[in-house]
Amino acid sequence: MEQKWWHNAVIYQVYPKSFKDSNGDGIGDLKGITSKLDYLENLGITAIWLSPVYKSPMDDNGYDISDYEDIASIFGTMEDMEELIAEGQKRKIKIIMDLVVNHTSDEHAWFIEAREHPDSPKRDFYIWRDEPNGIISAFSGSAWEFDEASGQYYLHNFSKKQPDLNWENEVLRHHIYDMMNFWIDKGIGGFRMDVIDMIGKIPDQEIISNGPMLHPYLKEMNQATFGDKDLLTVGETWGATPEIAKQYSNPKNQELSMVFQFEHIGLQYQPGQPKWHYAKELDVPKLKEIFTKWQTELGEEEGWNSLFWNNHDLPRIVSTWGDDGDYRVKSAKALAILLHLMKGTPYIYQGEEIGMTNYPFKTLEDVEDIESINYAHEALEKGVPLEVIMDQIRHIGRDNARTPMQWNDEAEAGFTTGRPWLAVNPNYKEINVEAALADPDSIFYTYQALIALRKEYPWLVTADYELVDAADKVFAYKRVEGEQAYLVVVNLSSQEQELPLVNGVEEVLIANTKVEQVLESGKLAPWDAFCVKLA
Numbered sequence: 001m002e003q004k005w006w007h008n009a010v011i012y013q014v015y016p017k018s019f020k021d022s023n024g025d026g027i028g029d030l031k032g033i034t035s036k037l038d039y040l041e042n043l044g045i046t047a048i049w050l051s052p053v054y055k056s057p058m059d060d061n062g063y064d065i066s067d068y069e070d071i072a073s074i075f076g077t078m079e080d081m082e083e084l085i086a087e088g089q090k091r092k093i094k095i096i097m098d099l100v101v102n103h104t105s106d107e108h109a110w111f112i113e114a115r116e117h118p119d120s121p122k123r124d125f126y127i128w129r130d131e132p133n134g135i136i137s138a139f140s141g142s143a144w145e146f147d148e149a150s151g152q153y154y155l156h157n158f159s160k161k162q163p164d165l166n167w168e169n170e171v172l173r174h175h176i177y178d179m180m181n182f183w184i185d186k187g188i189g190g191f192r193m194d195v196i197d198m199i200g201k202i203p204d205q206e207i208i209s210n211g212p213m214l215h216p217y218l219k220e221m222n223q224a225t226f227g228d229k230d231l232l233t234v235g236e237t238w239g240a241t242p243e244i245a246k247q248y249s250n251p252k253n254q255e256l257s258m259v260f261q262f263e264h265i266g267l268q269y270q271p272g273q274p275k276w277h278y279a280k281e282l283d284v285p286k287l288k289e290i291f292t293k294w295q296t297e298l299g300e301e302e303g304w305n306s307l308f309w310n311n312h313d314l315p316r317i318v319s320t321w322g323d324d325g326d327y328r329v330k331s332a333k334a335l336a337i338l339l340h341l342m343k344g345t346p347y348i349y350q351g352e353e354i355g356m357t358n359y360p361f362k363t364l365e366d367v368e369d370i371e372s373i374n375y376a377h378e379a380l381e382k383g384v385p386l387e388v389i390m391d392q393i394r395h396i397g398r399d400n401a402r403t404p405m406q407w408n409d410e411a412e413a414g415f416t417t418g419r420p421w422l423a424v425n426p427n428y429k430e431i432n433v434e435a436a437l438a439d440p441d442s443i444f445y446t447y448q449a450l451i452a453l454r455k456e457y458p459w460l461v462t463a464d465y466e467l468v469d470a471a472d473k474v475f476a477y478k479r480v481e482g483e484q485a486y487l488v489v490v491n492l493s494s495q496e497q498e499l500p501l502v503n504g505v506e507e508v509l510i511a512n513t514k515v516e517q518v519l520e521s522g523k524l525a526p527w528d529a530f531c532v533k534l535a
Helices: 030-035 037-043 078-090 109-116 121-125 170-185 214-224 242-249 284-297 328-340 370-381 386-396 433-438 443-456 515-521
Strands: 011-014 047-050 067-071 094-099 144-147 152-155 190-193 232-236 258-260 345-349 464-468 474-481 484-491 505-511 529-534
Touching: 030 037, 030 078, 037 078, 037 443, 067 078, 067 170, 078 094, 094 232, 109 121, 121 170, 170 214, 214 242, 242 258, 242 284, 284 464, 284 474, 328 443, 328 484, 328 529, 345 443, 370 386, 433 443, 443 505, 505 515, 515 529
Parallel strands: 011 047, 011 345, 047 094, 094 190, 190 232, 232 258
Antiparallel strands: 144 152, 464 474, 474 484, 484 529, 505 529
């Protein structure tokens, strides 16, 4: 396998609206991000995946784009964007743009023309039908919206203000490729591709993702834009299997660097139930099975893994699968050690490195997320009690990830001098960057150490993965290269567990516990985690 910079990179996702406000309007912005690049350089990350900052009416927090080649005024200007790219480059931090090309905003010039002039060529940039079929929007209700002006329905797999693009139109595709090259020319480090598995949809057959033209479109995109450049490309692919992931990320196929697959995230929900029915506890044996499948079946010659716990659409991992009470610090470290020593490119979501938690939402008035609000209204109509709905939002709602970054213990956690667009988590006095940096035993320094290991040890990229037999709640695996093996052991519970068999330790690489005591006792205390080089 030809090694690329992203094989041993660690990517940090910034949700701009919530990261750092530089002008006191309560909304994070590009200048705010630039002001915190020294902090991210200290953490050690290689690149920032930037959630959308394009011009947008913000119906879905920027994933509804009205101009791909302009910046939303709430985030700043194109000059601010260029400064962020340049300042990042000085610190060897690349900027990965969020590419949202399954849909636009209904306020995009293309859609305005398509709607107002049904005989315009732009009409075919979108998907129109005389009658709706059974496609359901990801945000509840029918995915078809009637347009009175033209007497037809248009498809929107998300908000009705996010009409789906018609990728069958070749002119549209080349407009998109031109836009991608506009950003590549600005010096970005690549693209994260939002719901990219949906661009090959066949609406009349109700095929929404993984349509037959998906991979031909991606090959065409690769050739027209980033294919001959050293850029990272990662696709958001909810339905991917290892076989599908190979199609995307096998270098021979000339499509993408890697994909985000979400099979492990599915364990957050009750089997066979809609998303809002969350699982009460982590099924650790199932987690082991899923990770092992992806680690062993997606070989490095055929593709590449992404590794993540959190993003802007998911609840905070320490509240979901860790213990955000007594063992918040230790369980956050354990989850980090488990993930970052696997084969693949790790992604950190802002605040994960200080152990930020879910938010204690009390009423629907606390909630901003369109998905949660739509669900709540639909559930109330069906007679679901409000207290049940609020419990679900506290566990699963997307706003959990979007509360402002907690920088210090001052007003509004140092995020803004104004009133934040979304309330700051009340635990910011204890959980904040300033406190983490002052405490040598903080979660931050575990993440910093894990990133440093990835830069130092080539085996983290190349070594094989082997699951080790262990108690149900203990996840243990080896990374093996030739004669050398490294053992990772993590107790994913708040109870003591049996230590699996360990034969001869040469060196402790990282731990959140005293490894000698663990080896002597043969017992793992709650959330014990370590990696050792075996003799």
